Amino acid sequence: MSARLDLERCSRCGRCLEVCPGGLLRAGPDGRPTLAEPERCWSCAACLKECPNQALALSLPPSLGGRGTLLTAARRPDGLEWTAHFPDGRTKTLRS
Numbered sequence: 001m002s003a004r005l006d007l008e009r010c011s012r013c014g015r016c017l018e019v020c021p022g023g024l025l026r027a028g029p030d031g032r033p034t035l036a037e038p039e040r041c042w043s044c045a046a047c048l049k050e051c052p053n054q055a056l057a058l059s060l061p062p063s064l065g066g067r068g069t070l071l072t073a074a075r076r077p078d079g080l081e082w083t084a085h086f087p088d089g090r091t092k093t094l095r096s
């Protein structure tokens, strides 16, 4: 389980680069982040919570939603909105 980047959604704001506690996200030549050493990503979700465009997602293990399920986070006025995107197109959203 590690962070993934949706290049189409990334606006190159750089916010995720500042919050990864392991310094694993680094700016590529085009300004978009790349995940250096993905095996060191411990899925803390700090980068997801900071991204204003839901360009970052975590790939969930089978025990938490099945193969291919992605988790995104969005800041809302009343808190964080977590959405699981299942491989069959369904989604499930929770607030925290």
Ligand code: SF4
Pocket (backbone or CB within 6 Å): 002, 003, 019, 020, 021, 022, 023, 024, 025, 035, 040, 041, 042, 043, 044, 045, 046, 047, 048
């Ligand atoms: S999930 Fe955490 S450890 Fe992994 S890249 Fe994002 S901020 Fe870094």
Ligand code: SF4
Pocket (backbone or CB within 6 Å): 005, 009, 010, 011, 012, 013, 014, 015, 016, 017, 032, 033, 050, 051, 052, 053, 054, 055, 056
């Ligand atoms: S926070 Fe999101 S939009 Fe900003 S650079 Fe990172 S992935 Fe791209």
